[in-house]
Amino acid sequence: MKISLITVVYNGAAFVRDCIDSVVGQTYDDIEYIVVDGGSTDGTVAIVQSYGDRISQFVSERDNGLYDAMNKGIGMATGDIVGILNADDFYPHPDIIRDVMNLFRQSQCDAVYGDIVYVDRVNTEKVTRYWKSGHFRPNAFLWGWMPGHPSFFVKRTLYEQHGLFRLDMKSAADYELMLRFIHKYKAKLAYLSEVIVVMRAGGVSNASVANRLRANQEDRLAWQLNELRPYRATLWMKPLRKIGQFFSKPPITYRKK
Template sequence: MKVSLITPVYNDPRIERCLKSIHEQEGKFELEHVIVDSNSTDQTVEILDAHRDDIDILIREDDDGVYDAMNKGVRAATGDIIGILNSDDRYQNQTVLESVHRTMKETESRACYGDLVYVGEDDSVVRYWEGGEYEPWKFYLGWMPPHPTFFVHRSVYEEIGYFNQQLSIAADYEFMLRALALHDISVSYINDVLVRMEIGGQSNESVASMVEAVSDMYEAWQYHGKMGRFVAPFLHPLEKVPQYFRKPPKDDV
């Protein structure tokens, strides 16, 4: 099975580290990297040009936000398994994609996810997001898998649709809610850290962003007429608290 990775970017030179992380991946699978650049105007342009041979599909055009860029990337991808890695994120080690490929092949799951660590500018671990085994009721208590570790078969997008661009911050949450809780697609949990994410992120940057994220999550539940909207969005911030105290395995620090 071919693995396609989508990376949306706009004016973020850190994409060079992301590119290195992706193209150091080892394993017996075909890899495709799709980058959607929203017409960057800084050093990002030179970095992408310098690594052009490593980029299978490069889309350079204006878009209507990060989820529009992700949707463009997913539609352009030709792989069987699709994952999304943002320009400021990177994989934990060189065997992450092999682990994903093997898990989805052996279990015949249509999705998989793993753990994630947040790191500071010095690359030290600040938070450890342990995905844990999936249970449908967890969504009602504010749980969600770490989206950068979430991989799905391309047929899932074709069947249930793409990212909801009406949601400015939590469209990734809504997509996973739709896929797992509403459409009950088969999913496997990989009990390993898959991604290192630099502190920040669109829904983590400020109190205002956190409030907007909760509002988007409420709207995500409302789209589907589910009662979880009265509980899950407001419990979600509490889900983050243990991440500051939980310690990752020593090999993943």
């Protein structure tokens, strides 16, 4: 069973090598790796090209933002499973994709998700936040739950059946897509109880109170576009659930060698 992994990057020369190394170093042997560059001018293109045929498909051209580039990558994908790894992020050890694919086989699920740690952008040994997703329960989205999108691996057929990222959703496009796949269309999930992705801190939606309020409005729109009705507290429970992530500690061995 083949997996397509997609990295979207724009002027990411500072960190993209960490990301690529974590993919090409995976022990799973049936990986199609797609890199979609938005027309970088900082040396990113040369870095990606230096990996030669270890990058299965590479395109560098202007796009309409992050989610447009992700959609482009999904359109290029030929694998049974699709995963997205942002250019600032990386897999914590070489067996991540093997573990993900084993769970797909064992559970016969539509999507696999796991846990995430956020780290300092420069000192990646310094953990700033631990997102333990936990097991999914029916209607969990109504209580503010969602899996971390970078840990979300999906059968390609779900994109074909239920659509790609909505470009009008801006920073909430990943939330809307998971709401659509999981809550609306009842995709069967399997939880991999381990840290799947290490993320460098600096997300747009949580960068300020104004951004958080804007993201809350976009979250509300996500429910409306899918003709779904949240509870009154749903959209505030979502950011409130994140508070505990700043005080939780990840497993000591999550970055095994």
